[in-house]
Amino acid sequence: MTRFALRGILGRKLRTVLTALAIVLGVAMVSGTFVLTDSIAKAFDAIFTEQYRGTDAVVTGKSAFVLTNNNTTAQPSFDESLLAKVRGLPDVRAALGGVAAQAHLIGKNGKAIVFGGAPNLGFSVDPSQPAFNSLSLVDGTWPKDSEVVVDRSTASKKHLHVGDTIGVQAQGPVVQFRISGLVKFGAVSTIGGATLAGFDLASAQSLFDKRGKLDDIRIAAKAGVSPGKLVAEVQEILPPETRVRSGSSQATSDAKDTNGFITFLQTFLLAFGGIALFVGSFVIANSLSITIAQRMREFATLRTLGASRRQVLASVIVEALVMGVVASLVGLFLGLALAKGLFKLFDVVGFTLPNNGLTFETRTIVVALAVGIVITLLASLRPAFRATRVPPIAAVREGAVLPPGRFARFRVVGAIATAALGFAGLLLGLFGHGLGTKGVLVLMGLGALLIFIGVALFASRLVRPLAVVANPVARWTVFILSVLAWPLFALPFWLLRFGAWGSSSTGKRALAFVGGAVLNPLLLVVALAMIVRKAATRWNPEWPAEFPGVLADHSATSIGSENSQRNPQRTASTAAALMIGLALVTLVATLAAGIIKPFEDAVNKIFTSDYAITAQNNFDPIPVSAARAAASTPGIDAIASVRGGDGRAFGSTIQVSAVDRSIGRVITIDWKNGSNTVFEALGANGAFVDDGYAKKHKLSVGSPIALLTPKGETLHLVLKGIFKPPTGGSPFGAVTISSSAFDAHYDQPQNLFSFVAMRGGVTDANTVALTNALKSFPNAKAATRDQFVKNQISFLKNILNILYVLLALSVVVSLFGIVNTLVLTVFERTREIGMLRAIGLTRRQTRQMIRHESVITALIGAVLGIILGLILGGLLTARVKEIVFVVPVTQLIVFTIASIFVGIVAAIFPARRAARLSPLEALHYE
């Protein structure tokens, strides 16, 4: 029986390949994810290990609490006198003090050099102590006063050379440096898109506004001294605002954030691999069901020859097993290519990841193969059991139908119950209390899974009504798309063929050929391939070909529409695969719209002045001096900034913000208690909070708030006002104090935004004036309100695009599902197509017939998916306060058109096969 199963696979190569593709893609995603995240982890590992090369212990500043990771607050620096004390310790062989901070290199165009969201690292280097140096020089010399070394990948991307002068901006305005050399970081080929700028210690201290201070001291122990002993020794002389760790534990601590990020990325990407595999399992189950229905005679014959039910079952399962193994193996290796693609994808959307070569772990192989094989087997179970129900008598009976499964009559009830259970799980996950994040996500995921299965099972009931609705939609959209594609594809292709082998004068043919080539040069390749094939083989292209039209033939499409309804179960299963992808895409679009809309409303409400000054990348904090420079712009009416930092109050770490006295002149907020005078009355110890925070901690005007700063000081604040933020949020943290108080207690205060009101409002002259005033701060830019909104949501848009690309994978899987179903259907209806061709259906009509069926199937999937996506989106937005429910109409139209496109593309190959059937052979096909 096993041999029989293998023969079955070999005898139906095309079907097997098409079915297996669904698994290949899913497994590739899983294996690609592992390869990608393992590679990133290894690269980071190399970076962190390299960074503390030769270092036995590290002294750093210590904040009073664990800082958040949003760049606004740095670890506090400490006095450089500590270095001499450390050097004086008996077990210390060498010690090196250094400073580090953000430092933007300024490109030749006057703009800061930024690669995506990657950091711009500035630090001191000391070539006199090479043991600690993780950089190696590839060109030039180490920096002296007023010199800088730059990493070679930035240099080559931006055409920088040794001897060039380059601007660097850190804490103050741009300072010019001479590039003394190019460096690379250890053995790591790329450290993401980060830029490196190394200076001698004194230059770095002055550039970073850290004169007389250090950020870290690296210590090497004398021979025979353990890091533990060294750490203990250093510990004794440390002032309270510093700490010492061994080199390796410092590296581990540095890597913590990164590891969290990698774990997140891995889970995130695996989820999409899982989705693709889930969709793939639909495709496999459906393809096998169809194949088994078609092979009924074969199974029945086997049964008459004495095969037991168990043997029939085994033969189907073995077939699935072999397919699963081969597909998983292919997918595993495709994953390597996919990992490279993902690196590129993240790079393109401005999220460069460090890469030190691809890593292929054993775990990747085991998990990818296991997942692919198990899913294929699971998907094959139902069809396999149905195969066992074929009675031997079907071998001799014409037109026997597969008996319905034992549970067929419970199908509708089962479908509804499954979907209901899914919704229950989802709602419990969303609104239930006391569940951890993990619990919520697992419940929601399982709920969504069950909903999809339930709806897919029920969908066969919806095929007929949906097909009736989809029919005219499909006809008209395909017509419109054909009209658009006509001058680009249909016409030039016809012209090229006419030019190649039409029967007309040479002049006319040459003209047609050139015309076709001009209209779409790409088709020239196809035409040339056809000419070569005609010359080299016995193949003869179809000619004369009908002059291309755009209007779909009504009779062909109506047969196609009828066909889509004749086996609702099959259409439903095929459409369900697409439905899943579309539901998730719709959900993502709905959530994004639900975030963007209130954000825009909030900005429009709060930001009532003319310009905002932000960093080039829209979210980094900018030096306070930038706002000071902007304040001197001629024509300025008012300028006020919002600073940000970390703080700790009521036992949790919070965002602290600070505002200038005049902020009331540039923004507008709704006060619950108080008015704009609060801004001016904040003083040294005043604060205001939003109503949510006030309610949570039962605060009212006059309440005391104890705020711990990173340096360990406690500010005793008094609540002066409470405001109501709009749904879309506000620029303020949980607690807001005055800029003067903030600057007194936070090192290196930085602005998040500065808002500017100009005389005359937004005018070209004002924009130019403001931009000029910011010239020495290339990392700062001025934006109007619309630009500001657009900039702020651009990050979200990038994430959205990544999600779309990843979800596109599952849509591609469902596309293969449609192709597969259509191929099998064409195969099944060969005789019917032969008859239609005999009584006058042209090849084009045949193609249109198949295409229409495909588009209707795709549209059914799209409609179900969009509705389901909106329902899921509605539930989620009901749960999350900050997101409102907005129907993203434009996107939904785009998705629908994209689905129709999927239908058209899926039909290309099956339709060609159908059109090429010789009516004679088709009629005699058994």
Place this chain on the structure above:
Amino acid sequence: MSSAGGSPLSGAGSTTTEAVVVARDLTRTFGAGDTAVQALRGVSVDIEAGKLTAVMGPSGSGKSTLMHILAGLDKPTSGTVELAGTEITTLGDNDLTKLRRQHIGFIFQFFNLLPILDARENVLLPLTIAGEKPEDGWFDELIGQVGLGDRLKHRPAELSGGQQQRVAIARALVSRPTVVFADEPTGNLDSSTSGEILELLRKSVETYGQTTVMVTHDARAAAMADRILLLADGVIVRELPRSDAHEILMAIEELNRR
């Protein structure tokens, strides 16, 4: 036509003006080299208008191949076929399809109805495909003739074999084709139903002058024809005028003895 006199057996005879299908020197070889099979070895035939022509012969005699070539479903290895004044052996697929639409009706052994369409839609299918409407009254008359009046809303699965073949006959006639080709039209029916179907075919020839070519190995079916061509080994070996089943069987016996 009552005698074989005017009909060419060798291709040398005159072409009568009534001939709607004129085939000359048809040969058809399947495969190549050692495995090549010559299905037709030089057949010339005129199909006359308004007559029912039966093509008979044992399996492998080439009768189906001849019909397929005459109907433009297959191309001869050599020779020509003129249908309704058009040389069809050189036509491209598109023109051939349109020619079939306009001039040819088909009746198949296995009916070949579309299961998704009801009887009425199946009958109208050739016109639907061509984007045409039936002439006034013609559809109703046709349905009356084939006796399907109360079955029009039924799908093929709900019809008996005989009823399905009636639908197929109506479908072949609905576009008033120049010639109808019937391939073993009774091959899949019991004998009493076969009789009814043959009566129906005969009636369409007599009432509407519908030129019909029928491939069959059933002598009873051939007995309905105005003219019977006997094929063996790829050539027309004998031609009979209208004969009864017994005469036809005798003629076949005679051939077999030779």
